Amino acid sequence: MREKISKMLAMSEIYHAADISGIMIDALKNGIWPENLVRNSSVITPSEQISLLKSKIAIVGLGGLGGYLATLAARAGIGGMSLSDGDSFSPGNLNRQVLCTKETMGKNKARVASDVCLLINPALKTRVWETNFRKENSTDILEGVDLVMDGLDQVKTRKLLFSSAVSANIPFIHGAVSGLSGQTATFMPDHPEAMDSLYPENIRLPAAPSVLSPVVAVIAGLQVQEAIRFLCGRSPENSGKLIFYDGVKMEFQKVNL
Secondary structure (H helix, E strand, O other): OHHHHHHHHHOHHHOOHHHHHHHHHHHHHOOOOOHHHHHHOOOOOHHHHHHHHHOEEEEEOOOHHHHHHHHHHHHHOOOEEEEEOOOEOOHHHOOOOOOOOOOOOOOEHHHHHHHHHHHHOOOOEEEEEOOOOOOOOHHHHHOOOOEEEEOOOOHHHHHHHHHHHHHOOOOEEEEEEEEOEEEEEEEOOOOOOHHHHHOOOOOOOOOOOOEOHHHHHHHHHHHHHHHHHHHOOOOOOOEOEEEEEEOOOOEEEEEEO
16 A cells, blocks of 8 residues: 555646545554654554544734745644735745745745645645735635644734734634744634734834844744644644744743743
């Protein structure tokens, strides 16, 4: 069965993603790990990997954080993604946005994320929204997802995304970066006040903060690690807590919110 899966992955253009995902699930039920996921086998169980394959996340914002969120989630074997971003790549994105290259310049970020993730995992099912997240499209973008991943850099849109997730009863994993620091937190929908504790109404933030790519990768990695825990059915390690990363001192701090 593993050889059959490998052949389907190699010839993925002629197979439907659902067919590839289905045979992977059948293999895992029989204790057989697909070759592209076998390195997960020492840290998660076959049933947890099946849960990942059956899960669906929304990633809103596919620039710095979002590019890492999407590709790491695809490599972990998460089965579905709803991807939203109305922006296209430009030269100013090259220093920190992993999906930005000479070849992707000028292309929509959500579309590029989908294309790259499907090359990583042909069993993945994606929905692409080449538009920014707004109240008018929030229901469609979040339809059927198990988890919302924050890849945004604007507080106003982040608060709208969070309130939409709360209204839809969907857990929310926050991430933000600036300069040599970043932060992440997990919010369950029964705490609708959580985002205001991080971003009070009178807060003033730089419009376009400088940031180095290693900081982006660190925070996105923590977000995806937490997503895997949640989607595997484990208790979120970071629920109601803020992890702050100081890249100057190379230190982490965790505080209760």
